[in-house]
Amino acid sequence: MKYLTIEEASIFHGHLGPFLALGYVAGRFCVEVLKPETEHDLEAVVKVPLRTPYTCILDGIQCSTKCTLGKGNIRVEKGSEDDIVITIRSKRTSRGVVLKVKNEVIARILSMDLEKGARYVLSRGIDELFDVQYV
DSSP states (O other), X not given: OXXXXXHHHHXXXXXXXXXXXXXXXXXXXXXXXXXXXXXXXXXXXXXXXXXXXXXHHHHHHHHHHOOOTTTTXXXXXXXXXXXXEEEEEETTTOOEEEXXXXXXXXXXXXXXXXXXXXXXXXXXXXXXXXXXXXX
């Protein structure tokens, strides 16, 4: 299956920012782990503060996983700034990945300008950005 690149995701979103990048990186990691066969295989639940810039994570996830609002396979739940959690499951296999954004990552990217924050996220490994749990 073909997926959007981070450059294409930034065009969709309107700019390259750190929360878009967080969602994109999380989604691509889950796609690699869960190996969906079709665009309907995955479903996502995103617990996030319901305001920008935090909700920008949603665009990154949509662009990297094919979980979209239009297909109804992404759900948003109200979260707090210190409890941003992305859960992506395979409907086909029932396996899933839970990614909790590390609080120090949020603090760091909020102190940077948009592009610098995005580049920071894109240059880090998954374990540097998230606490990862397989379910």
